[in-house]
Amino acid sequence: MIEELTKKLKNVCDEFAVSENYENIKELRFSNNSMDLFNNWEESYINVFASRNKKTMDILIKDYNNIDYYMEKIDKTLNIIPDNPSYYGINTEHYNYNSNEEDIEDIDDNDIYDLSRQLIDASLKNGSDKNAGLIYKNYAKTRIKTNYNDETYYNSGIEIVLRSFHGDYSGQEGLHYGIKSAKNIDPYKIGENAAKTALKGNNKINIDEGKYDILMSPYLLGTILTYNIGFLSYFDIDSGLSPFIDKLNEDIASKNVNLYDDPLNRNGMGFTPVDEEGTMTKKLDLINNGTLKNYMHSYSTAKKAGAKTTGNAGIIAPVPWQIHMEKGNKNVNDMIGSIDHGLYINNSWYTRFQDERTGTFSTVPRDGVFLIDHGEIRGTVSGIRISDSILNILKNITEVSNEEKYVKWWDEIHSSIMPSVKVENVNITKGF
Amino acid sequence: MIIDEILNYLMERSNYSDVRYMEIEDNSMAYKNGEFMGIDFNKDHGYAIRCVNNSISMGFISTENFDEAKPIIDNIIKKSLLNGKNRINKNGNIKYSWSKNGIKKVENVSDEDKIELLRDNDKLMESLDARIRINSLSDKKVKQIYKNSYGADIKSEYSRIFYIYMLGVMENNEFEQSSEEYGATTGYEYFDSIDLNNDIKNDIKSLKNSIKAKHIKPGNYDVIAGPEISGIVAHESCGHPMEYDRIVGREAAQAGESFIKLNNYPVKIGSDIVNVVDDPTMHDSYGYYLYDDEGIKAKKRYLYKDGYTNEFILNRESAAISNSDPNGGGRSSSWDMEPLARMSTTYIEPKDYKFDELIRDIKHGIYMKNFTEWNIDDIRFNEKYVGKEAYLIENGEIREQIRRPVLETNTIKFYSSIDAIGNDLKFNAGTCGKGDPEQGVEVWMGGPHIRLRNVFMK
Secondary structure: HHHHHHHHHHHOOOOEEEEEEEEEEEEEEEEOOOOEEEEEEEEEEEEEEEEOOOOEEEEEOHHHHHHHHHHHHHHHHHHHHHOOOOOOOOOOOOOOOOOOOOOOOOOOOOHHHHHHHHHHHHHOOOOOOOOEEEEEEEEEEEEEEEOOOEEEEEEEEEEEEEEEEEOEEEEEEEEEEOOOHHOOOOOOHHHHHHHHHHHHOOOOOOOOOOEEEEEOHHHHHHHHOOOOOOHHHHHHHHHOOOOOOOOOEEEOOOOOOOOOOHHHHHHOOOOOOEEOOOOHHHOOEEEEEEEOOOOOOOOHHHHHOOOOOOOOOOOOOOOOOOOOEEEOOOOOHHHHHHHOOOOOOOOOEEEEEEOOOOEEEEEEEEEEEEEEEEEEEEEEEOEEEEHHHHHHHHHEEEEEEEEEEEEEOOOOOOEEEEEEEEEEEEEEEEOO | HHHHHHHHHHHHHEEEEEEEEEEEEEEEEEEOEEEEEEEEEEEEEEEEEEEEEEEEEEEOOOOOOHHHHOOOHHHHHHHHHHHHHHHOOOOOOOOOOOOOOOOOOHHHHHHHHHHHHHHEEEHHHHHHHOOOOEEEEEEEEEEEEEEEEEOOOEEEEEEEEEEEEEEEEEOOOOEEEEEEEEEEEOOOHHHHHOHHHEEEEEHHHHHHHHHHOEEEEEEEEEEEEHHHHHHHHHHHHHHHEEHHHHOOOOOOOOOOOOOHHHHHOHHHHOOOOOOEEOOOOOOOOEEEEEEEOOOOEOOOOOEEEOOOOOOEOOHHHHHHHHOOOOOOEEOOOOOOOEEOOOOEEEOOOOOOOOHHHOOOOOEEEEEEEOEEEEEEEOOOEEEEEEEEEEEEEEEEEEEEEEEEOEEEEHHHHHHHOEEEOOOOEEEEEEEEEOOOOOOOEEEEEEEEEEEOOOEEOO
């Protein structure tokens, strides 16, 4: 199919980047300790990016019997639309790929149901009274073909989310596993951890608004960075909507912060060896010892910026694949012990911005929010918000844990790898 | 089309089954800071197949070859034999067709005309010194057929239009931003019913004034909240907590649960004058439909009535759990998503106060016309709204503009502080997120101006 398509594309556009996709995804959802739904998606489709001079378009093709219809649509559209002045072509460099590994297996989905039972039972055994969550099992084959490159890669992974309740209190784990780590799933540990967080809940404490030192778990850090890391895409920089404009090579974070995009890490579901225009991806330094080292680029945005592609196409708007904050050398319990008067926050949701130029946002903590008093967790806090900016938070990371988690959750945390961090002087607000 | 073949196959192997076929053709395009960003064109189709035995399972396929589909169908039949929840309401099955495509049909409006609309708005923003400008337009045409094993056969065809702009102004190195969304289920005549140019002009003017404005002194104020705020409050702190699947915990791991508990029902949520409605049949609404995505007839529902919780939003599954009939709340964003209990057009019902009457006896207050940042917790109780365009009120008159006043409160306090409701119902469009995988469905949110007494602002 793709050969016939690309042959015809040469008649209607100058450059193209075609991705041919096959996906088979299974999902089991559960709540109140039993299964709600099993879902199975199977789909084949083709995405085409086509350009003529500086005119660009994207088109989804699923009806493979009507290719001529799509070619006519592309031809007609590229005739009438205005130029995109920011478009400078797709990557012309030819690559010799090595991503086509043989070890991909379609993991047996009969195990999903048993896995859900093990998660629920482990949590109940550790004292929870109610559990909700899901398991995804993804299998995908992707072929990227452009005027200059042609590569196929496979990906597979598992995502597990477990939210455990103990009365009014909850704890949550949300983890992802790539093909290299799927055999290491420990459902008992996941259930135990979610339940233990829920069981820490007791003794509701009201706190005042103000500045607090916060021990951010990998989930909270993942949520905050998921919502902010797109600002390092050159598309956002060029738009003028980013707190990181004109900050390349400046110290934007504390020296403890080393952050990179980690697309070749097959322990996670964010594994992506080839970007959308056929560029081989690589580990990309974003923040090194607190210094902003790179924006994320496609070939086109890099041309505009006088830089080199970083393998993060989105051709028009570059994207991160699998953000990884390097772990540090601190024990989490020692980090908690070092906080005299602060908070331990496991996760948050509903992150919204009031000023994207300064990265000023608020986000609502959930699934484990505790007061730390003289180094010990004393009680549960509710009804608060983190109301601060990403620049303040990055600058105030004073400690990084020696453990990390592969975190992913719903729409809030993209596949990423996060440690726990201690952040000083975070602004907390609450309702009145 | 293999919808009948799939359904016949399932009927012999399930207690209940349904199949929904969708074709979706959508176009989207955008201008960013004077530059055209290209066009996206998607022509999508597929089947959502549901099978209920000992549990519920769904398959999503886009092939038109039954033999290719059969392994997935057999897999979901097999999975439905596992133990799980399997209650689903089987009532309300009829044959019906409906359509809503408007007059200026999306397929008859040229790309050139759409591009011109975007370009003109970009130029207008530029002429008013908006440094950051993003204008985006999308439309889609949907054809859907829903059939189930109890005889339902609903055909629908509709078009939806969506426009969003985002802009930012900067003066003296200070920045303010705004984003507004417009949408409707109709044709391109929708743009004749709104005044986008005027909205943009007013928005930029107020952002510039906001930069120069002062923050308020924290304290208790009487507050007039504009329709945009009434709408987001109706959506976030009434519509969501009244979705029955949330209340019974089915969404607990993602979008959360509800502050409304069944062991303490009904709940007094606020002033007796407060009614909040969800009505999918609201003419032209971005969330308009006559039959939901489970073949159930849509109807107007009073979610809060006379200050109390009243009617839940139900899909077939949650209706069965609540031992009632579904009320047309089963919505899915596309062929590849399960139907969940969802809102459509949610609004605080207007009363009879004119704006002047709302404001005239306020000695020291705030008029918060619209909002920028907002959020709410996962039981839909603790919420925050940051004012975008807002003014002080002194002795019944609107005075100087103020910058980003914050209302951080909770649902009961908000609705309990309402003592007067205006007569000027207005709607804004939005995309409501829920489910895993996340699915955004089109909604309107609305209300009139409302008066809140003695609320803490900062």
